[in-house]
Amino acid sequence: MAAPSPPPLPRPYQDTAAYWQAAREHRFIIQKCADCAEFQFYPRGVCSHCLSSALEWEEASGRGEVYSFSINYRAPHPGFADKTPFVLALVTLAEGPRMMTNIVDCDPDTVRIGMAVTVTFDDVTEDVTLPKFRPL
Amino acid sequence: MATALRDVAIVGVAESDIGRVPDKSKFQLSAEASRMALEDAGLSVGDVDGLFTTIITEGGQFSSMLMAEYMGITPRFTDSTSIGGSSFVVYVEHAAMAIAAGLCDVALICHGSTNISDRGGRGGPVSQSTEVFGPTQFEEPYGVSTVGAYALAAQRHMHEYGTTSEQLAEIAVATRKWASLNPKARMRDPITIDDVMNSRVIASPLHLLDCCLVTDAGGAVVLTSLERARDLKKAPVRVLGAGEAHSHRMISQMPDLTQTAAAISGKLAFERAGLTHSDIDVAEIYDSFTITVLLTLESLGFCAKGEGGAFVSNQRTAPGGEFSMNTQGGALSYTHPGMFGIFTIIEAVRQVRGECGPRQVPGAEVALCNGTGGTLSSTGTIILGRD
Numbered sequence: 001m002a003a004p005s006p007p008p009l010p011r012p013y014q015d016t017a018a019y020w021q022a023a024r025e026h027r028f029i030i031q032k033c034a035d036c037a038e039f040q041f042y043p044r045g046v047c048s049h050c051l052s053s054a055l056e057w058e059e060a061s062g063r064g065e066v067y068s069f070s071i072n073y074r075a076p077h078p079g080f081a082d083k084t085p086f087v088l089a090l091v092t093l094a095e096g097p098r099m100m101t102n103i104v105d106c107d108p109d110t111v112r113i114g115m116a117v118t119v120t121f122d123d124v125t126e127d128v129t130l131p132k133f134r135p136l
Numbered sequence: 137m138a139t140a141l142r143d144v145a146i147v148g149v150a151e152s153d154i155g156r157v158p159d160k161s162k163f164q165l166s167a168e169a170s171r172m173a174l175e176d177a178g179l180s181v182g183d184v185d186g187l188f189t190t191i192i193t194e195g196g197q198f199s200s201m202l203m204a205e206y207m208g209i210t211p212r213f214t215d216s217t218s219i220g221g222s223s224f225v226v227y228v229e230h231a232a233m234a235i236a237a238g239l240c241d242v243a244l245i246c247h248g249s250t251n252i253s254d255r256g257g258r259g260g261p262v263s264q265s266t267e268v269f270g271p272t273q274f275e276e277p278y279g280v281s282t283v284g285a286y287a288l289a290a291q292r293h294m295h296e297y298g299t300t301s302e303q304l305a306e307i308a309v310a311t312r313k314w315a316s317l318n319p320k321a322r323m324r325d326p327i328t329i330d331d332v333m334n335s336r337v338i339a340s341p342l343h344l345l346d347c348c349l350v351t352d353a354g355g356a357v358v359l360t361s362l363e364r365a366r367d368l369k370k371a372p373v374r375v376l377g378a379g380e381a382h383s384h385r386m387i388s389q390m391p392d393l394t395q396t397a398a399a400i401s402g403k404l405a406f407e408r409a410g411l412t413h414s415d416i417d418v419a420e421i422y423d424s425f426t427i428t429v430l431l432t433l434e435s436l437g438f439c440a441k442g443e444g445g446a447f448v449s450n451q452r453t454a455p456g457g458e459f460s461m462n463t464q465g466g467a468l469s470y471t472h473p474g475m476f477g478i479f480t481i482i483e484a485v486r487q488v489r490g491e492c493g494p495r496q497v498p499g500a501e502v503a504l505c506n507g508t509g510g511t512l513s514s515t516g517t518i519i520l521g522r523d
Contacts, residue, residue, distance in 0.1 A: 068288040
């Protein structure tokens with residue numbers, strides 16, 4: 001029997017290398033614009049609010065709430081074949097931006113919109129850690 | 137521009153072989169649909185000087201050059217705007233603008249896809265990539281899929297407005313009734329709300345029967361100036377208004393999961409057409425999922441935000457209902473080769489021409505098409521009418 005294929009993993013690039021490096025160290029950082037003071041997610045080379053390049057990384061609180069979620073029963077990729085059902089979710093971070101993630105460490109049927117969650121780190125491989133969220 | 141658009145007409149439409157067509161390439165399906173649409177118009181391929189197409193699957197790079205070369209066309213106006221399934225609806229606006237400006241005379245919009253044959257059967261994995269470059273690396277590693285993304289919107293709409301799975305199922309049931317009247321539709325057997333509710337959950341709250349088909353198909357649309365159109369084979373179908381917009385690429389960046397860019401594109405189309413909702417006799421709304429239709433109806437303003445569930449209840453969109461919608465059976469039951477937009481136009485034109493036989497909406501003079509592309513990301517709205 002063939003080894004299970006790995007799920008798709010991020011290949012860090014100029015905009016995102018710092019984020020993924022921090023995740024490996026189990027730190028959750030997001031960008032804040034030094035010019036307009038807005039936070040943004042996902043990481044970019046410019047601010048999506050004012051197009052400034054003066055972006056700074058800040059340690060985020062890691063707190064947020066579930067904006068929406070879906071329990072997925074079908075694997076979108078062979079790498080998820082042994083992971084269904086899983087909870088796909090959008091979390092609104094305490095700092096404001098919204099991100100996609102998985103809600104983990106709970107029964108999927110207990111996930112609700114508005115649920116308070118906190119970041120947790122999934123070391124998927126030696127090189128890649130995905131920030132995920134669990135109920136607070 | 138609003139008046140200039142009105143001086144352009146759709147003069148030919150066609151779909152290729154559709155369903156499961158394993159012996160034909162997507163390029164051939166696109167080209168054969170083009171030939172048939174030109175025949176429908178009474179034009180020949182040598183008349184085409186504007187080409188509008190996009191292919192987002194393997195081998196489709198440089199889409200308009202590829203398809204022009206494949207068909208022996210040398211366009212002097214070309215457009216491969218690639219915003220998903222709405223691209224082809226948006227091309228109507230772009231083509232009308234180009235024709236009105238004298239930049240081309242005969243515009244061909246075409247599309248072909250072998251989504252089911254490529255995948256070797258429904259339900260196969262969509263993605264095989266193991267490394268994700270670019271912003272989608274903030275979604276794909278979490279297992280996002282098209283259905284998963286749309287499910288997020290459905291769940292949020294239910295949370296905010298109390299919309300139910302039964303209300304979403306109303307759309308699937310009504311659309312199947314239209315499909316039963318269309319010999320070309322892939323799924324024609326009647327279904328009930330219970331059938332939808334009892335079909336397996338793919339991504340909560342969406343069931344299998346909330347999801348569009350996966351098929352092979354090609355389609356094509358031909359436009360020219362209204363002046364020239366009046367001398368062609370069939371009665372011209374005028375472009376009365378058009379609008380386009382996109383609000384995001386990835387679902388995680390969608391500003392409000394309960395409203396699509398149709399709130400912008402639809403408003404523009406109505407304003408440019410000088411028409412209101414009550415003028416629309418038939419609506420062809422891209423139905424990738426039942427929730428897509430519900431959000432689009434609200435965003436277009438056919439009902440207030442949050443009232444989509446009530447709007448579609450009691451089979452309102454079924455044959456004989458108050459609101460004739462997706463009259464060929466839609467992406468849910470007729471065909472869905474990955475990008476459905478062009479098929480909304482083909483059906484709207486046939487309805488306005490009165491060619492639809494048992495599914496003809498009596499007295500249909502004005503039709504609205506709305507394409508949605510990406511993950512609820514982009515929209516194109518057009519309003520078409522009799523000359």
